[in-house]
Amino acid sequence: MKLYVFNPDADMALGNNEENYMAPASIRRMAEDLALLPVWYAQPGSGVLAPSAYNADYLKRMQQLLPLPVQLVTEPELPDYAEAQVMPWGWNPAIRKRMLKGGIAAYKLPTLENLQEYRGLASRIHTLALFMLFNYDKLDFVCGYCRLIEGDGKVFPAGAVDDLRDGYLFKALWSGSGKGLCWCRGKLSKSVSDWCCHTMKEYGAVMVEPIYNKVEDFAMEFYSDGRGKVLFVGYSRFTTNEHGAYCGNILTSDEKVEEWIQQYVPLESFIRIRERLLNGLEKIYGNSYTGYLGVDMMVCRQESGYPYAIHPHVEVNLRMNMGVVAHRISNDYLSAGCSGYFSIDSYPSNEALQAQHAQDVHDYPLVVQDGKVKSGYLPLVPVTSKSRYRAYIKVSD
Incomplete structure (x- = not known):
């Protein structure tokens, strides 16, 4: 059995690299409020680690509307799942210690030596290797330097x-x-x-x-099998704020993304970029990492040459990421032809979150047809009397 854990402090904990790392209070609040998020991407028959009371009620309601074949697992129940394969948002020594202390068998977890190797692979330094890959035999419609x-x-x-x-x-x-x-x-x-x-x-x-003249953010999502093969999973269109922090994802199909990109670069060039990247990822990660990875990219406006170019190696996220979550939701839970937006919001108070949640429930009534969301607002985690974060989608047909 696979046991999914949402630990949004994964990157910070990996940078700290200590078993006793404690995330800032705001991130701990986020982890608790969004603990049930993995139900939207977990494999059927899996468990999701989350507090019981309000999450159990929410999951039961969702399962009456949509096909969510997963179960809730609480922290006190971890010894009953000692043999489970833990699937965190991202690995680091702190989440390993938490799972070990909770009752997961040591041999089911990566060793500290494994995690040290993974930390090296997750470093931004590997964007240099991708830069050299693209710079050695430069493709048309490509920019990016580091x-x-x-x-x-x-x-x-x-x-x-x-x-x-x-x-x-x-x-x-x-x-x-x-x-x-x-x-x-x-x-x-x-x-x-x-x-x-x-x-x-x-x-x-x-x-x-x-600093590039960015026009759009997007990503390509991949899966490495750890045996030398990296598979293309799909595209991810997302938005960021003025500081480069993630805001949300556009829910759309891969076919629509390929239509969208052609306003900037020819599809043939876009596919060549994808294939060049895939080859590079296999060389770097194919035999040393198992799991999802996302490569953030940008469409940039240029002052000379082609009007637009793709920056194909802005960031490599060696873990589960919001782009994969959005892609799974688009494929598995949206009615054909529908599009929407996936976002994670934070609020200064629970009252502010409750007010916005109530407004969205009123303004965007949820319509589910044949186990798929056709339109409306759907919170992806319960909004409770303590919540300061929410994850949700808004869908239109």
């Missing part, structure tokens, strides 16, 4: 970004969902330099890339 700045953090290396005149984006080697980013749109300031020095002191290096 490099590594190494140092002990005592002083920022002189001249390290002098050639990036239009601004630059620094990235920590481990982080995700818009975290670990430092934007510099003008001359290198002391605050940016200090951020880089702190990051280099912690990790030994920092990534840097130019």
Whole structure:
């Protein structure tokens, strides 16, 4: 049996790399509020780890509307599932310790040595390998540049970004969902330099890339079988805020994405980018990682050459991700021809969340037909008297 766990602090915990890592209070709140999210992507017959009372009631209601063949598992019940295959959002030493302490058999969990290898694979440094893959034999309609700045953090290396005149984006080697980013749109300031020095002191290096004239965000989703094969799963269109943090996904089909991309680049070039990326991912991850991975990309406007180009290696997320969740929801739970939006929101108070939830229930009545959502608002987790986060879809036909 597979046991799914939503641990949204996965990237931060991996960067920290300590068994006793504790996420900030806001992320712990998010983990509790959205604990049931895996029911929308878990394999049939699996379990999802979540608190009992309100989640059990919600799951029962959802199963009366939609085909959700999964069961709820609570923390005290973990010893009964000692032989389960744990499927977290992402691995790190802290989630391993939590599962081991909860009662999962040690041999069913990755070793600390395994996790150290995985941490190396999950580093942003591997975007350099993908950059070199695309830069060696450059394809049409491709842009994207990055490099590594190494140092002990005592002083920022002189001249390290002098050639990036239009601004630059620094990235920590481990982080995700818009975290670990430092934007510099003008001359290198002391605050940016200090951020880089702190990051280099912690990790030994920092990534840097130019700031691009982004038009759209999207991703390609893959699955590595750990035996040398990486499979293309589908596309993911998503939105971000001005800081690069994830906001939500557009629920649509792969065919619609391929229609959409052709306003920017020819489909033939887009497919060539996908195949080049697939080959590179197999070389890097095919034999060393098992699980989903998503590669974030951008459509960028260019001042010379082709009007638009694809940046094909913005970020590699070596874990489950919201793009895969949205893709599964689109394929499994939306009526044919329908589209929509998938989002995760946070609110300053439970009262504010309750008010918005009630408004959406009123404004977008849910219509389910033959076990598929045809239109309306559907919360993907229960909205309780303690919730500050919600996950939901809004669908139209």
